[in-house]
Structure formats: C-alpha cells, structure tokens
Amino acid sequence: MPAATCVENGFWRGKRVFITxxxxxxxxWLSLYLQLxxxxxxxxxxxxxxxxxxxxxxxxxxxMVSEIGDILDGEQLSIxxxxxxxxxxxxxxxxxxxxxxxxEPALTYATNVMGTVNVLEAARNCRKLKAIxxxxxxxxxxxxxxxxxxxxxxxxxxxxxxxxSKGCAELVNAAYxxxxxxTEDSAWLAxxxxxxxxxxxxxxxxxxxxxxxxxxxxxxxxxxxxxDAIRPWQHVLEPLTGYLVLAQALYEKGSDFAEGWNFGPxxxxxxxxxxxxxxxxxxxxxxxxxxxxxxxxxxxxxLLKLDISKATSRLDWKPKLTLEESLxxxxxxxxxxxxxxxxxxxxxxxxxxxxxxA
Numbered sequence: 001m002p003a004a005t006c007v008e009n010g011f012w013r014g015k016r017v018f019i020t021x022x023x024x025x026x027x028x029w030l031s032l033y034l035q036l037x038x039x040x041x042x043x044x045x046x047x048x049x050x051x052x053x054x055x056x057x058x059x060x061x062x063x064m065v066s067e068i069g070d071i072l073d074g075e076q077l078s079i080x081x082x083x084x085x086x087x088x089x090x091x092x093x094x095x096x097x098x099x100x101x102x103x104e105p106a107l108t109y110a111t112n113v114m115g116t117v118n119v120l121e122a123a124r125n126c127r128k129l130k131a132i133x134x135x136x137x138x139x140x141x142x143x144x145x146x147x148x149x150x151x152x153x154x155x156x157x158x159x160x161x162x163x164x165s166k167g168c169a170e171l172v173n174a175a176y177x178x179x180x181x182x183t184e185d186s187a188w189l190a191x192x193x194x195x196x197x198x199x200x201x202x203x204x205x206x207x208x209x210x211x212x213x214x215x216x217x218x219x220x221x222x223x224x225x226x227x228d229a230i231r232p233w234q235h236v237l238e239p240l241t242g243y244l245v246l247a248q249a250l251y252e253k254g255s256d257f258a259e260g261w262n263f264g265p266x267x268x269x270x271x272x273x274x275x276x277x278x279x280x281x282x283x284x285x286x287x288x289x290x291x292x293x294x295x296x297x298x299x300x301x302x303l304l305k306l307d308i309s310k311a312t313s314r315l316d317w318k319p320k321l322t323l324e325e326s327l328x329x330x331x332x333x334x335x336x337x338x339x340x341x342x343x344x345x346x347x348x349x350x351x352x353x354x355x356x357x358a
Contacts, residue, residue: 006245007037007241007244007245007248007355008248009037009038011248011251011252012034012037012038012039012244012248013037013038013039014038014039014040015039015040015087015088016039016040016042016084016085016086016087016088016128017034017039017040017041017042017086017087017088017089017090018042018043018044018081018084018086018088018089018090019031019034019041019042019043019044019045019089019090019092020043020044020045020071020077020089020090020091020092020093020119021043021045021091021092021093021094021135022041022043022044022045022055022060022064022066022092023043023045023046023047023048023053023055023060023066023068024045024048024049024055024092024093024096025053025054025197025199025201025202025203025204025236026092026135026197026236026239026240027043027045027055027092027093028053028054028055028058028060028201029054029199029201029236029237029240029347029351030090030092030240030243031043031060031064032058032060032344032347032348032351033237033240033244033351034064034244035063035064035348036348036351036352037244041063041064041065042064042065042066042067042080042084042086043061043064043065043066043067044067044069044071044077044080044081044093045067045068045069045093046068046069046070046093047068049204050203050204050205051203052203053201053203054200054201054202054203054343054347057201057337057343058201058343058344058346058347059343059344060344062344065084067080071093071111071115071116071118071119072110072111072114072115072118073118074118074121074122077118077119077122078118078121078122078125080122081122081123081125081126082122082125082126085126085127085128085129086126086128086129087128087129087130087131087251088129088130088131088132088133088247088251089119089123089126089129089131089132089133089187090132090133090135090243090247091116091119091120091132091133091134091135092135093111093115093119094111094112094115094135094166095107095108095111095112095162095165096137096162096204097162097204097205097206097207098139098160098162098163098206099206100162100206101160101161101162101165102160102161105161108161108162108165109161109164109165109168111165112162112165112166112168112169113165113168113169113172116134116169116172116173117172119134120132120134120172120173120176120180120181120189123181123187124180124186126187129187130187130188130250130251131187131188131247131248131250131251132181132187132188132189132190132250133190133191133192133243133246133247133250134169134173134189134190134191134192135191135192135194135243136166136169136170136173136191136192136193137163137166137193137194138150138193138194138195138196138232138262138264138304138306139158139162139163139166139304140156140157140158140163140166140167140169140170140193141154141155141156141157141167141193141304142154142155142156142157142158142167143157143158143159143163143303143304145303146303147303148305148307149264149305149306149307149308150262150304150305150306150307151262151307151310152193152259152260152261152262152307152310156168156170156171169191170191170260173189173191173260176189177189177258177259181258182255182258184254187250188250188251188254188255188257188258189250189258190246190250190257190258190259190260190261191259191260191261192239192242192243192246192260192261192262192263193260193261193262193263193306194234194238194239194242194262194263194264194306195231195232195233195234195239195263195264195265195304195305195306196208196231196232196233196234197234197235197236197239198233198234198235198236198326198327198330199235199236199237199326199329199330199333200329200330200332200333200334200336200337200346200347200350201333201337201343201347208273208276208277209276209280209330212276212277212280212290213280213334215290216280216281216284216287216288219287221289221290221291222277222289222290222291223290223291223292223293224273224274224277224290224291224292224293225292225293226273227272227273227274227277227292228272228273228274229272229273229303230270230271230272230273230303230304230305231270231271231272231273231304232264232265232269232270232304232305232306233265233269233270233271233276233323233326234263234264234265234269234319234321234326235321235325235326235329235354237321237350237351237354238263238265238319238320238321239263239264241317241354242261242263242311242315242317243263245315245316245317246261246311246315246317249315257314257315261310261311261315262306262307262308262310262311263306263308263311263317264305264306264307264308264319265319265323266319266322267305268322268323269319269322269323269326270305271323276323276327277290279324279327280327280331283327283328283331284331320354320357321354321357329350332350333346333347333350
C-alpha cells in the first residue's frame with residue numbers, strides 16, 4: 001500500500017525539522033515549503049555562496065532558526081542538533097558542483113563524505129529523532145552511459161571527484177543504516193537521489209539555468225560546454241515533495257522505507273542541454289544566443305536517467321510538471337524578481353500553485 005498520496009499539512013504542522021544546507025538553492029526552497037506547512041524549522045549551513053541568493057532575496061530565515069556553521073565542525077553541529085531536538089532530519093549540505101570538484105577534490109570529499117559522517121554521528125545523539133533523509137544525487141551511480149534508467153540497486157561509483165564522493169556518501173549511509181539506524185528505538189534512515197534540479201532563484205556558478213540567465217541578461221552569447229549531454233531535468237518542487245513524502249513514511253512506517261530512492265522526471269523531461277538553451281532563448285527573446293565551446297572539456301556524464309518506478313508505486317509520488325511548465329515557472333520567478341516583488345511571497349505562491357496542480 002502507498003505510504004502517503006501527498007504532503008500532508010496535518011503531519012508537518014508543529015514537527016521539528018532540522019535541515020543542513022538550508023542556505024543553498026534546494027535548502028531555501030525546502031525551508032519555505034516547510035514554513036508553509038507549519039513546521040518548526042532549524043537550519044545549519046555555511047553562509048550563502050552567491051550574491052542575491054534565494055536565501056537572501058526571499059528572506060528565508062525570517063520564520064525559522066538559522067545557524068551558520070560548517071558540517072565539518074562535528075562538535076558545533078552536534079550541539080546545534082541536540083539543542084533543537086528534531087523529529088525529522090534532512091541532510092542537504094554538500095559541495096554540489098562537478099567542475100569545482102576537479103579544482104577542490106579534497107574539500108569535495110571532506111564535505112560530502114566526512115560531512116555526512118558528522119551529520120549521522122550527531123543524529124545518533126538525538127533522542128526524539130525518528131526520520132532521516134540523506135540527500136545525495138543521481139550522479140552517485142557508476143555511469144556506464146546506458147540508454148536505460150538507473151535503478152536504486154545499481155552499483156555506486158563516479159568518474160569525477162563530485163560523483164565519486166556522492167557514491168562514497170551512499171556507502172556511508174548504508175553502513176550507518178545497518179549499524180545504528182535499524183531498530184524501533186532509533187531513527188530510520190533513507191537516501192534520496194534526484195536528477196538535475198532547476199527552479200527560480202538558483203544563482204550558482206557552473207549550473208546551466210543560472211548561466212543562461214546571467215548571459216541573456218548581459219546580452220552575451222552563452223558558452224555551452226556539453227550541448228548534447230542528456231539530463232533528467234526537474235523542477236525543484238518535484239524532488240522536495242518526494243523527500244517530504246518519504247520522511248513521513250519513515251516517521252510513520254519505519255523500516256519498510258529505510259533504503260535508497262530515486263526522484264526524477266517523466267521520460268519526456270529527459271532532454272539534451274541544447275533543447276533547454278533553445279527553449280530559454282526563445283522565451284527570452286532579443287539578445288539571447290549561445291555557442292558551443294569547442295575546447296577539450298573535463299569529463300562529465302553524457303547520458304543519465306533515473307528509474308522512478310519504486311517511488312511511484314510505493315510512495316504514490318509522481319512528477320507533476322512538464323519540462324516546459326518548469327522552465328516557464330523559472331521565467332515567471334525571474335520576472336517577479338526583476339520587477340521588485342516580494343520574493344518570499346512569490347516563491348511561496350509557486351509552492352501553493354504546485355500543490356493545486358493536477
């Protein structure tokens with residue numbers, strides 16, 4: 001039987017939720033999402049890496065407890081988590097960029113592997129904690145450039161330091177799951193793997209949508225490194241909803257859901273990079289253009305798709321938005337920002353609009 005058909009307001013109202021990485025793009029969306037649901041939220045993360053980050057422009061910290069800290073500081077993290085006494089923990093803090101991982105491999109492994117160890121160690125000391133969702137990535141799989149989607153049982157791996165570090169984080173997750181989070185007296189632990197997440201407010205370097213918007217706004221031709229790379233594009237609200245549905249299932253039903261889960265788009269949203277750029281250029285209008293960088297590039301996966309049948313059948317979760325709808329919502333968000341609207345309201349309006357989407 002499905003664990004839950006939707007995110008239930010009644011379940012989340014008053015729940016104490018601890019989020020690592022709340023100042024990042026996905027973490028900011030999740031924080032606003034949980035605030036709308038009436039949860040009591042605390043975040044622990046580094047300061048936002050970018051100017052005009054979603055965390056800043058949407059005043060995310062106004063209705064939550066926000067602590068600036070590094071997950072590599074295990075003592076501060078543990079104190080912060082114990083003092084809050086969470087019911088649910090969602091671990092999102094990471095070094096999330098492939099190209100940065102080539103420049104800073106040691107930092108990438110430290111953050112994504114030992115940072116995860118620190119988070120799970122801190123969680124072991126939280127008496128009221130019942131559900132842990134550990135966010136990794138679709139790139140944790142050993143990518144063989146297969147034409148079919150990857151299932152949760154595929155081997156972990158990774159060519160570049162980022163992908164490899166996330167595969168390592170999955171192995172850490174499995175060990176802690178079997179060793180420490182495996183009884184009715186402990187929290188239940190699951191890992192989640194999402195595809196290429198997009199949405200309004202992403203200001204990161206070396207990610208396609210922010211790079212597109214920066215180039216188009218500057219009336220400069222976008223340099224595209226891998227126009228034929230195929231990715232599972234999805235609006236940020238799709239996997240976040242999956243994470244929350246899974247967290248509720250872990251909280252209420254425990255061991256049946258303490259495993260790895262894929263949250264990706266429908267097959268129609270698995271598109272090459274050039275399709276995304278062409279669509280956004282047409283939407284943007286005059287001055288929007290791009291060109292391929294013909295120089296030799298660092299290795300990145302060419303084809304990567306996720307099998308989401310387990311989440312669809314066992315969690316009754318499914319993606320709602322087409323890729324066109326997702327991109328249109330990004331344009332709407334950017335226009336609201338450029339017109340000086342209240343971006344907390346604008347972002348939460350998009351969340352409420354998502355809830356009402358058939």
